[in-house]
Amino acid sequence: MSAEAGQQHPLGIYYKVWVLLFVLSGFSYATDFLPDGILRWALILLFMVLKAGFIVAIFMHAFWERMALVFTILGPPIVLFLLIAFLGAESQYTWGTRVLYRGQDPNAMPVTVEEFHAMEHAAEAEH
Amino acid sequence: MSDIAATDALAPKSGVEGLVDDWSADKQTYHVPWGKAMMWIFLVSDTFIFTCFLTSYMNVRWTATEPWPYPSEIFALEFGGVPIPLILIAIMTFILITSSGTMALAVNYGYRRDRQKTALLMLATAAFGASFVGMQAFEWTKLITGEGIRPWANPFGAPQFGSVFFMITGFHGLHVTGGVIYLLIVARKVYLGHYEKKGYEIVEIAGLYWHFVDLVWVFIFALFYLW
Numbered sequence: 001m002s003a004e005a006g007q008q009h010p011l012g013i014y015y016k017v018w019v020l021l022f023v024l025s026g027f028s029y030a031t032d033f034l035p036d037g038i039l040r041w042a043l044i045l046l047f048m049v050l051k052a053g054f055i056v057a058i059f060m061h062a063f064w065e066r067m068a069l070v071f072t073i074l075g076p077p078i079v080l081f082l083l084i085a086f087l088g089a090e091s092q093y094t095w096g097t098r099v100l101y102r103g104q105d106p107n108a109m110p111v112t113v114e115e116f117h118a119m120e121h122a123a124e125a126e127h
Numbered sequence: 128m129s130d131i132a133a134t135d136a137l138a139p140k141s142g143v144e145g146l147v148d149d150w151s152a153d154k155q156t157y158h159v160p161w162g163k164a165m166m167w168i169f170l171v172s173d174t175f176i177f178t179c180f181l182t183s184y185m186n187v188r189w190t191a192t193e194p195w196p197y198p199s200e201i202f203a204l205e206f207g208g209v210p211i212p213l214i215l216i217a218i219m220t221f222i223l224i225t226s227s228g229t230m231a232l233a234v235n236y237g238y239r240r241d242r243q244k245t246a247l248l249m250l251a252t253a254a255f256g257a258s259f260v261g262m263q264a265f266e267w268t269k270l271i272t273g274e275g276i277r278p279w280a281n282p283f284g285a286p287q288f289g290s291v292f293f294m295i296t297g298f299h300g301l302h303v304t305g306g307v308i309y310l311l312i313v314a315r316k317v318y319l320g321h322y323e324k325k326g327y328e329i330v331e332i333a334g335l336y337w338h339f340v341d342l343v344w345v346f347i348f349a350l351f352y353l354w
Contacts, residue, residue, distance in 0.1 A: 006160075006238050006326070006327065007234070008238045008239075011235060014232060017231075018224070018231070022221065025217075028220075028348065029213065032199050032212055032213050033212075041354070044353050045349070047349070048345055048348075051345045052346065055227065055338055055345065056342065058231075059230075059231045059338045061331075066139070066145055066146075066149060066157075067143065067149075068146050068150055068157060072171070076171055076175075077175070080178045083182055084185065087182050087186045088186075088189070091186045091190045092189065095190045095191075098192045102192070105192075106192065108194045108284075110283050111196070111282060112200060113200040113210075113274070119282075
């Protein structure tokens with residue numbers, strides 16, 4: 001029966017991937033405790049790609065689909081890497097010109113949450 | 128004997144040969160129910176929408192000369208006076224993954240024609256989704272009333288932080304909300320046996336949408352919250 005030709009697989013693989021996604025999410029969260037740097041960014045991207053891959057391949061069954069459908073799904077988004085690359089290159093240039101011609105401080109630090117609450121208290125004390 | 132040879136020749140080939148066959152033969156290209164093919168095409172278009180959001184976020188973050196606020200501090204919650212970074216977002220991530228798991232099981236039980244289990248698992252998925260939206264509402268409330276973050280300004284640094292945050296998480300939240308409604312409708316129809324004749328592809332199609340919502344969150348979590 002063609003109506004029943006859907007994706008049917010043993011339950012075990014879903015449980016395994018489920019656990020794996022939990023573990024990967026745990027690792028992903030753990031990267032937040034690493035200092036900023038290449039290692040942290042590489043790990044963030046690695047765990048992101050692994051999680052996305054398992055979701056698409058196993059949960060969305062792309063692994064078992066025919067190549068005609070898989071290429072339709074994964075083909076077009078490849079052009080997005082071009083968009084990311086171009087925008088990335090362009091943004092460095094924009095940032096540079098803003099620093100050069102608008103005199104913005106390239107080394108300014110954001111306000112931390114602690115500082116923000118301290119400022120709030122100071123403002124309240126004045127009233 | 129000629130019958131066997133004929134069916135062998137008609138059986139779809141796999142791999143690259145199958146790809147060429149599917150595209151070059153003067154017939155249907157995708158050997159899946161039309162609803163599933165359409166859902167995939169919709170999801171590809173949705174991928175483009177979310178990628179537009181995420182790449183514009185990348186562009187805005189890299190061009191902003193005002194410093195970008197620390198997301199891990201802003202999204203921290205205090206437990207007993209100790210702030211734990213990103214904890215609510217981590218819980219939301221785990222909830223969404225749990226819901227993806229229950230959805231995958233629902234698809235499986237759907238094809239086994241176990242209506243009750245399928246409907247229950249879909250209901251559980253919808254409940255996890257609803258709790259995700261609830262946590263997001265809590266997070267938004269906290270950021271708006273507690274930290275004074277607005278789409279046009281915030282006290283921590285680059286004002287673009289607020290616009291990007293509200294746009295991306297808002298659009299994702301809308302997708303989750305729509306998914307919850309979609310799942311509830313399909314779960315009800317499954318339970319009532321409306322698909323007994325048609326078959327249970329609809330559960331897999333709804334599942335595709337739900338897994339996609341989880342998939343988008345993987346990218347938002349990594350690129351917006353963790354980066």
